[in-house]
Amino acid sequence: MKTLVNKVLSSSIITASRRSSSSLSSLNNGSILIGGLNNSVPLINVFGKHHQLNFSIMENANGRNYHATSKMLKKAKQQAPETTVYSEQEQNELIKNYIELEDKFKKLTENIIEYRRNHPTPVQLLETNHLFVQVCDLVNFCYKTFPKTNDPVNMQVRYFKSNVGMKLYVLMKKVELLMLKIVNQEWFPVETIRTQFNEENIMQSLPTVYHVATPVDDTLFLFAAYEAALSYAAFIPNMRDIVRPTTKENLIAAALFLFNRLKDFPILNDGIRNYADMVFSDYEAAKLAYTTAKPIENEPDFHYNADKNAYSYLGKTFTEHEFDWFEDIETNIPIHLGNFIKALKVAAYDGDRKQSMDVLDECIKTDPNNIYIHYLKASRLDILTDSEPDLNIAHNNYSNAIHHLEMALAYLAKTPKLPLPTLAKTNFSPDIEVPEKQVERINDLKFSPISLILASMYARAAESGVSIDLRHIYGAKGVDFVRQAELYSRSPNGPYFYMIKGACYYDCDMYELSINAYSSVERFEAVLDPSFIIDSLCYASQGMIALGYADKCLEVMDFYIEKYNDARLVCQKILCKDYLCRSKDELRQVLKEFEQLKESIQDLKLTDPYVFSKVNMHTNTRINEILIAINNPQVAECW
Incomplete structure (x- = not known):
């Protein structure tokens, strides 16, 4: 009888998690608006606790939207005349600012290049x-x-129409991209980065799964700093009467x-579809x-046709090759921008x-070395298999996803492995005596570890x-990759x-470690969909039953x-009783409870199809086995 129960238990360990994962993603993804639009305070309002810095672009974060309403436009029209232009003094000031910024940027990049030249040994910090x-x-x-967000619209328009x-x-966008690369590749120690970022504000940019009680360890801080820097680098002002001022750096x-x-x-x-369409446009x-x-x-030195001829601010004509290819922020791999955006657009539609x-x-x-597209392909295969009843098709899809993810890691393995300092990362699991496997670090994406989704695909x-032997092989591979993400990625444990x-x-069949991991999910109860918590409790319960702790x-x-x-x-409670049965009479009592449960869930067929399908499957399977x-x-x- 124990074997029959275990068969029921093992069949449900992964499949029930899919809707919960979607529930979690709704928290992770949040709004697609960027640049601090969801907060009344800027994500990074002070780069430097020791430097009095003020980001004027973020002074009114709530007022910066991609789509200005007609009411806002009418108000702006009343505030400033259509013919707003810079005075001669303002023109000279803007030219002076440009010359100064260009000089500062040139000297900074020269200093960084010189430092790298004098330190030929690969170093990260x-x-x-x-x-x-x-x-x-x-x-x-x-x-x-940069124009302030509370400036009249036409005063902002003149800035973007002018060549200077x-x-x-x-x-500015080049500088933002440089900051993004610095944070991503950790050119400086995290302690140094901490001194220049306002921790309280950048933490507000994080997904809600990282609630206020989450310790801001070095990993979580760096993750938040990267998200904030990425948000600002991606931001493009949206104003009437002017083409959206988009640069190649914006698009990257x-x-x-x-x-x-x-x-x-x-x-x-x-929201996500509209944003994908906007990026493509x-x-x-x-x-x-x-x-x-x-x-x-x-x-002339100063004129207003920048929106008609990009030469006025680019100083050159780009070939298609020059425009489309860029060096990845994290991996330095050459990536085709248009091909990447095309893949993202199709991934945004269901x-x-x-x-x-x-x-x-x-x-x-078109671009076989773009690891991000391999990742997207695997993710889409996972979604495609979400409700696939045919196990052969499901296995083929997961195998295909694994193939693409391992191709991505194989390509990363050919790139230089930079030193990666150990950072503090909070572990929400209870301490247990069972040791966990140590793995050697491989090249991987730091904030979106391929190893983590690969572990999920193996699970x-x-x-x-599959057979029990193959199940164990897949599980072991999954453990290797999940430990890779845990030990070396800059993705916080969530x-x-x-x-x-x-x-994994x-x-x-490493049930103690499995229970320990599942029990950690309850620590996020305050910010998670209850369905996610319930699934984790059921999985932990299955592990306890497998260990003989059904009582x-x-x-x-x-x-x-x-x-x-x-x-x-x-259902899980009845399964515990089922496992504890020691006679046919006790089985008959459990059978009644399963039949009563099956009858009681019929309304869920319409109100909660996910819960109905999971519970109905388990009850039907176990009812048939008990009758036999x-x-x-x-x-x-x-x-």
Whole structure:
């Protein structure tokens, strides 16, 4: 009888987590608005606790929206005349600011290059912290030259129509991209970065799964700093009567920003689709502007045709190759920008899934070394298999996803492995005596570890009807990759991580470590959808039953049933009783409880199809198995 129960238990360990993962992603993704639009305070309002810096662009964060309403436009029209231009004194001041910024940026990059030249041994941390202060001062200078968000619209428009204003804007975006690379690649110690970022404000940019009680360790801080820097680098002002001022640097950051919101279990709502469409449109417009820029004869020092001819602020005409290829912020791998954005756009839509796969395959063929597209392909395969009843198809899809992720890691393995200092990372799991496996570090994405989604795919593949031996092999591989993410990534340990970790250990029959991981999810109860907590409790319960602690599990199940009133927990309670049965009479009593549960969940078919499908599957399976056992004369009356 124990074998039959274990069969029921093992069949559910992964599949039930899918809706919960979606629930979690709704918290992770949040709004697609960027640049601090969701906060009344800026994400980074002070780069430097020791430097009095003020980001004028963020002074009214709530007022910066992608789509200005007609009411706002009418108000702006009343505030300033259509003919707003710079006075001669203002023009001279803007030119002076540009010359100063250009000089500062040139000297800064020369200093960094010189430092690298004098330190040929691969190092990650620049020992001269004054260089980082220079970068922060440069960022501050950029924002001082930028129009304030509470300025009348036409006074902002004149900035972007002027050749000098756009020159300043392009340089500002280059500086923002430099800051993004510095934070991502950790050119300076985290302690140094901490001195220049306002911790309280950047923490407000994080997904809600990292609640206020979460310790701000070095990993979480760096993660927040990167998210904030990425948000600002991706921001593009949106104003009437002018083409959106989009630079190549904008688009690089926007593509990475969009990837972060599509990579795992995205909520594909109108907001994310609209943003993907906007990024694609911005790309096409910017590419046209860059590649059709024409030299201007007798160009005055200051004029207002920047929105008509990009040569006035670029100073050159770009070839398509020059515009489309860029060096990845994190890996330094050459990436085709247009192809990347095309893949992101198709990943943002939940339409014809086969067509989406075909487009992603086409994008991979165009740029096979783009690890982000391989990641997107695996994520889409996972979503495609979400409700797949055929285990053979499910296994093939997961195997295909694993193939793409391992291709991405194989390509990263060819790139230089930079030193990666050990950072503090909070572990929410209770301390236990069972030791965990140590693994050697591999090259991986730091903030979006490929190893974590790869561990998830191995865990799902292990539950796709494979043999016990293959299940253990998949589970062991999953453990290796989940430990890789835990030990070396800059991704904070969150509920999604612990669910994957618990599943991988379960597939290896390492139940104590599995229970330990699943029990960690409850620490995030204040900010999670209860469904996610309930799934983690059920999985932990399954591990306890497998260890022979069904009686202990039964003791606490009533507490959670009263707390959450969920049929999954009732089913789990009956499974505990089922495991403890020692006679056919006891089985008959359990059979009645399963039948009563099945009858009670019929309304869920309409109100909560996910819970209904999971509980109905378990009850039907176990009812049939119990009936077979009771009616089998070869099964003893007692055991």
